[in-house]
């Protein structure tokens with residue numbers, strides 16, 4: 001039985017991907033860019049994290065809402081995260097009031113054990129839930145909570161938000177085959193605040209293949 005399941009999963013790689021290309025905003029347009037031209041940077045050296053990361057598509061909201069899916073009154077607002085790790089002239093971030101949500105563009109992940117980091121600013125005592133959106137082995141969009149961040153009343157770098165166990169599911173059927181021939185998968189993050197309005201900015205992901 002296991003062999004049959006594995007075979008079926010393999011034969012649908014790529015096909016399933018195309019079928020789900022409209023699953024969330026920006027997936028089809030962003031994946032080819034994100035997977036084919038992954039540029040490694042070390043944005044968090046000043047924070048004691050010398051790991052390689054890849055910029056998420058429009059991860060700093062400098063292209064306003066392009067690729068993002070917002071609900072409620074979530075909106076791009078003036079003012080960047082104060083460390084300017086992506087660009088000194090960056091000038092925008094994303095406001096997510098209570099009752100609204102924000103979902104990133106589709107993000108390319110190269111292998112297992114990836115995580116993401118971003119800058120967040122939430123009122124003390126409030127929280128920000130981080131859910132992973134992925135497509136399961138049945139081709140169904142799923143959402144799973146990865147972390148709940150606690151507000152500090154100021155901008156801070158998030159901890160590493162870890163998504164590995166869910167990507168196992170995602171990888172088993174879905175994939176984007178890059179020009180290099182390497183197979184990738186895609187995820188998106190949804191941010192949901194509780195107890196106060198949050199700001200987020202500068203989303204980076206860490207592809208395992210480069211570690």
Ligand SMILES: [Ca+2]
Nearest residue numbers: 060080090092
């Ligand atoms: Ca920004």
